[in-house]
Amino acid sequence: MPPPVEREKPMPHNVEIVEAYRTYSPPAWVRSTVDRILSGVPAGYLSGLRTVVLTDAGGLNYDRRRAKTRSRRKKLKISESRGLYHRKWNGEPAWIELFVDNIVPWYGRMTWLRFIRDFAIGEVLAHEVGHHIHSTKAPEFREREDVADKWSRKLLVPYLMRRYWYFFPLVVVVYRAWKLISEVLGLKRTRNNAKGSS
Numbered sequence: 001m002p003p004p005v006e007r008e009k010p011m012p013h014n015v016e017i018v019e020a021y022r023t024y025s026p027p028a029w030v031r032s033t034v035d036r037i038l039s040g041v042p043a044g045y046l047s048g049l050r051t052v053v054l055t056d057a058g059g060l061n062y063d064r065r066r067a068k069t070r071s072r073r074k075k076l077k078i079s080e081s082r083g084l085y086h087r088k089w090n091g092e093p094a095w096i097e098l099f100v101d102n103i104v105p106w107y108g109r110m111t112w113l114r115f116i117r118d119f120a121i122g123e124v125l126a127h128e129v130g131h132h133i134h135s136t137k138a139p140e141f142r143e144r145e146d147v148a149d150k151w152s153r154k155l156l157v158p159y160l161m162r163r164y165w166y167f168f169p170l171v172v173v174v175y176r177a178w179k180l181i182s183e184v185l186g187l188k189r190t191r192n193n194a195k196g197s198s
Contacts, residue, residue, distance in 0.1 A: 013038045016051045022059025024101040027111065030054060033121045034098070040159040041129060049132050050093035052125070057081070057099040083124040085131035085148075094136070096128040115164050122159065126152040 015038050017031055034052055057065075057079045068075040069084065078084065084097040103124055110116045130151025134140060140147050161168055 013041070013043060013046055015046055015049055018051055018053045020053055020055045021100075022056060024056035024058055026054065026056075026100045027104060029111070029114075029117055030100055030104070030121065033117050034125060037118065037122045037125055037159065040162070041126075041155055045129065045133050045137065045155075048088065048094055048136050049096065049129070051095040053095060053097045054100050055097060056101040058101050083128045085128045085135075087135050094132055096125070096132070098124060098128070115160070115167055118160065118163065119156075122156045123152065126156040126159075129155060 017034055017038075019026075019031060031054065034054065038046065038052070060079055065077070065079045067078050069078055069081065070076070079099075080102070082099055082102045084099075086095050086097065088094045098121070103120055104111065107116055107120045111120065127148045130148035131144065133151050134144060134147045
């Protein structure tokens with residue numbers, strides 16, 4: 001009889017997850033998904049990151065709704081972004097803001113699958129963690145969004161492969177198809193995560 005397979009134990013992290021929704025009721029799985037993904041990130045990469053705030057772009061006040069941030073040398077309304085990274089500033093630690101109402105609807109009813117939940121949240125969260133790594137651990141003299149995308153792949157792909165190894169051949173096909181469709185329809189730039197104020 002083969003020995004029992006041990007379940008993968010998530011690594012603890014010290015990042016606080018705060019929910020601050022005003023006009024949006026998120027699915028019940030969002031917070032636990034963020035926690036699970038953060039637990040899959042090597043602790044050293046999260047050092048100095050205090051909080052991940054889960055919020056809704058629809059609940060932004062008037063000034064922030066009109067405010068813009070820069071992404072790939074273009075200006076993007078904060079209300080249209082899916083996530084923002086805020087560097088350490090004036091003694092306040094770095095933090096990440098996820099606009100859940102701009103993330104979840106893209107995946108519609110597919111979110112009944114845990115894999116899709118992890119991918120939907122993980123794609124944005126890992127990108128923003130990538131900004132944190134770029135800012136605090138591994139600076140590079142390249143376009144910030146490209147560096148964050150690189151770190152996003154480095155963090156998310158191994159996580160998904162560990163957790164969903166049986167699903168991965170299909171994931172590769174779906175990802176490539178999604179990338180091609182996004183480029184053809186011009187969605188790649190408009191859906192990109194935006195970097196927050198530094």
